Amino acid sequence: MARVLIAGAGVGGLAAAHRLRRQLTDSDEIVVFDQSPVHTFWPSLLWLMTGTRQAEQVQRPLAGLRERNLTIVNASITALDPAQRTVVAGDARWTGDALIIALGAALNPSAVPGLGDEPGNFYTVAGAEAVWDQLNRLKQGRVVVLISRVPFKCPAAPYEAAMLIDGVLRKHRRRDQVTIEVGAAEPAPMGVAGPKVSEAVIEALRDRGIAYHPNHLVTRVDPDARRLEFSDDTDVSYDLLAYVPPHRVPAEVAASGLAPADGWVAVDRHTLETRFSMVFAIGDVAGIPLALGKPLPKAGVFAHRQGEAVADIIANRLAERGTGATFDGAGECFIEMGRGIAGFARGDFYAEPAPIIHAYKPGRHWHAGKVAFERHWWAQWW
């Protein structure tokens, strides 16, 4: 009997768990650890922050997955020992034949003084609800969507957020009284996808009257005065701040020696294996450099595909069939643009010297596709 440990029941962890359940025998044990009792479908937070979802629609209890012959351990992981393939969670120590680390990126708003005192961190459920609460009441003033640091997960999300906010304000005939700005600690939107995609996003913002300020690194937030200060000595006031917080590698992962505190876990870009045999890191916790000098974006589509690829690799290796097929760097993404419209892009992110991306004309069908994907995500496992 084999035992596979999966640290993290987010997008990558669950994709790996379910694929493994189909590949291994019933008596092989798959143990999934998470500090949270619920799984959150993060893309839906953009709809939570703009009032088209309630919190209970974006989360499901992990305990429900026990029916699928998965061992769910609802406890915080306090230590990882990759050399022994060991996880310490709660007061128990677990050792496996394989270990998948899928702990995502930790959010660290306090890295910017004052930022954590603002409620509008829409990368959390409570923060997305707080944005909607303020947006719903906002009659006039300035909305700032802030990208505080790079890298951050889902390169499209803050731009989608700005366009969705625009759509809500137009629907409620308040757009004329509200300005929307995006302040970004990056030179262009979705830079890994190339200049054409960046330009298309900037144009979509421009068409909606959303001001874009690239290369803006926030240094301080004054929540009482509602003011942001940037590294170029400029400042801007706001009435509603919706922000992407700084991200960092989870502390337990850094403490295990798998990643530096200011970096991410190094892996083989095809097998996702770390320098330890049968220890894999997938999704946002991994750092994968691309030939163009930027990392593979942190996105659910990659976490999902990597989870499935690693599940296949583990099943193959346990059955002594070699490694088999691996992760190929392909991925796609919907880009919500407000008022029922979305764009779509797909590409080969491992292509060299730069990713090859195909962007499709925005339309209602892409928005419908994103809604259908959300439904499918829940229907397949719950």
Ligand SMILES: Cc1cc2nc3c(=O)[nH]c(=O)nc-3n(C[C@H](O)[C@H](O)[C@H](O)COP(=O)(O)OP(=O)(O)OC[C@H]3O[C@@H](n4cnc5c(N)ncnc54)[C@H](O)[C@@H]3O)c2cc1C
């Ligand atoms: C607003 C928003 C919109 C997004 N939209 C998209 C989109 O449209 N398309 C897309 O591809 N991606 C999107 N993403 C990004 C996507 O959600 C992430 O890239 C993806 O969730 C990464 O998967 P993961 O498994 O690596 O980490 P996660 O899904 O974050 O899972 C990590 C898990 O580890 C658990 N954990 C962490 N530390 C511990 C610990 N010490 N002990 C126990 N458990 C722990 C967490 O509770 C969590 O469940 C979006 C993200 C956000 C925030």
